[in-house]
Amino acid sequence: MLKLGRNDACWCGSGKKYKNCHLAFDRKIENYGIMGDLVPEHYMIKTPAQIEGIRKAGEVNTKILDLVDSFIRPGISTEDINTLVHENTIKMGGIPAPLNFEGYPKSVCTSVNEVVCHGIPDPNRILKEGDIINVDVTTILDGYYGDASRMYCIGNVSPEAEKLVRVTKESVDLALKEARAWGHLGDIGAAISEYIYANGFTVVREIGGHGVGNDFHEEPWVSHIGERGTDMLLVPGMIFTIEPMVNAGRPDVVQDEEDGWTIYTEDGSLSAQWEYTVLITEEGPEVLTY
Numbered sequence: 001m002l003k004l005g006r007n008d009a010c011w012c013g014s015g016k017k018y019k020n021c022h023l024a025f026d027r028k029i030e031n032y033g034i035m036g037d038l039v040p041e042h043y044m045i046k047t048p049a050q051i052e053g054i055r056k057a058g059e060v061n062t063k064i065l066d067l068v069d070s071f072i073r074p075g076i077s078t079e080d081i082n083t084l085v086h087e088n089t090i091k092m093g094g095i096p097a098p099l100n101f102e103g104y105p106k107s108v109c110t111s112v113n114e115v116v117c118h119g120i121p122d123p124n125r126i127l128k129e130g131d132i133i134n135v136d137v138t139t140i141l142d143g144y145y146g147d148a149s150r151m152y153c154i155g156n157v158s159p160e161a162e163k164l165v166r167v168t169k170e171s172v173d174l175a176l177k178e179a180r181a182w183g184h185l186g187d188i189g190a191a192i193s194e195y196i197y198a199n200g201f202t203v204v205r206e207i208g209g210h211g212v213g214n215d216f217h218e219e220p221w222v223s224h225i226g227e228r229g230t231d232m233l234l235v236p237g238m239i240f241t242i243e244p245m246v247n248a249g250r251p252d253v254v255q256d257e258e259d260g261w262t263i264y265t266e267d268g269s270l271s272a273q274w275e276y277t278v279l280i281t282e283e284g285p286e287v288l289t290y
Contacts, residue, residue, distance in 0.1 A: 012047045029235055037184075037233045044211060044219055045237035051279060053144035054213040054239060058277055058289030060092050061139040061146030065290075068135050072152050074128055078110035081135060082121035089139055097138035097145060097216055104261060109136035109149075116204060116245050116253050116263040116271040129155035132165055134273045138216065147212050147241055148289040149275035160248060161270055167199045168246040168272040175224075175242050179278050179285040183234045189226020192244045202251035204271075207263070209241040212277055234280050239288065243275035 004011060010021035033039040046054065064085055071084055086107035089096045096107035104120075111119035111134040112127070119134075127133065136149035151165045171192045178187040196203050209222030220232050224244040247253075249269025256262035265271050279286040 011042055013049055025236075029233070032182075032233050038231065039233045040220065040235055040238060045235060046213055046239050046279075047237075050144070050214060051237070051239070053142055054146065054277075054279075055288055057094070057139055057141035057144040057213075058146035058148075060089070060094050060141050061137055061148055061277075061289040063092065064088055064137050064139060065135065065148060065150055068137070068150070068152075072127070072133070072135070072154070074155050076127055077123050078112065078119070078121040078125045078127070078133075079123040081110050082106050082108050085135075085137055089137075093141060095140040097140050097147075098136075101216060109134070111136070111262075111271070111273070113270055114265045114268050116247070116265055117207060117273060118261040118263050120259055120261055127154045130157050130161070132157055132161050132270060132272060136273075136275065144214065145212050145216055146289040147216075147275065147277050149243065149273055150290075151272050151274055163199070164201060164246060164248050164270055164272045167196065167201060168244060169274045171195045171244055171246070172242055172274045172276060175244075176276070176278065176285050176287070179234065179242070179280060181234055181236050181280050181282050184229055185220060185222060185232045185234065186226035186230035187228045187234075188242060189223045189231070190228045192242075193225040196244065196246050202247045202249070204245035204247060204251050204253055206253060207245055209243045209275075211238070211240045213239045236280050236282050238280045239277065241275055241277050243273055245271060245273045247271045 004018045006019035008018045010018045029039050099107045106121045110121045131154040138147040174191045175188045178191045211218030249267040252266035254266050276290045277288045
């Protein structure tokens with residue numbers, strides 16, 4: 001933790017003296033650390049101004065996903081989804097964060113059926129009855145990031161696919177109940193993995209959630225498998241994604257060697273993912289985009 005004098009300006013940007021602002025808060029975190037908890041550094045805790053900027057980016061991000069809700073259907077291509085996301089993000093004053101990120105070629109990720117994540121939109125990938133698809137949207141607005149994804153069932157899907165999509169969403173909602181100030185990241189992973197495995201599915205281990213807001217990917221890394229009371233302490237001002245990737249078969253995944261991005265289930269089974277960006281507050285979690 002940053003060491004400040006009692007009469008120094010507080011690190012949060014409030015303009016108040018440290019002793020009148022976050023001194024007691026920091027001491028509480030320090031005491032958890034003394035007791036053996038893994039505690040966040042100041043850079044993982046957003047200031048009020050940053051939270052407001054991230055909240056606005058999240059609002060635009062949610063509007064983009066709402067547009068996808070009304071647009072997606074059998075017969076469209078995943079490239080059509082990319083065009084919709086790109087054009088409307090720009091129209092709303094934002095920037096599609098995935099475009100050109102570390103060479104990624106599109107403005108959104110579209111992951112169909114056995115694709116776990118990072119599926120690249122393609123004019124030749126036409127959605128058909130029975131498909132399931134994850135659409136992952138990240139929006140930059142005034143330098144701040146909002147990040148969320150939703151699953152869609154295209155027409156009538158198999159009972160297994162419907163259950164997979166539903167149970168994955170339910171696991172995120174259960175995890176939200178664990179996203180409490182002064183709890184632990186392990187509480188979130190435990191809630192998700194317990195529910196997923198009880199329903200006969202598996203959780204991808206290699207890929208998790210992440211801090212977000214000032215950048216696309218920040219600390220902490222959020223595992224969706226965990227034990228209660230372990231991993232990093234959750235404190236007000238932390239913002240991160242909860243985004244379990246759930247497989248109908250084994251949890252193992254492979255990466256496409258040609259495009260360098262697309263992640264598939266190793267056994268070809270279906271995969272589903274839902275993603276929320278969450279702010280930890282004293283009153284409970286605030287979902288900033290979903």
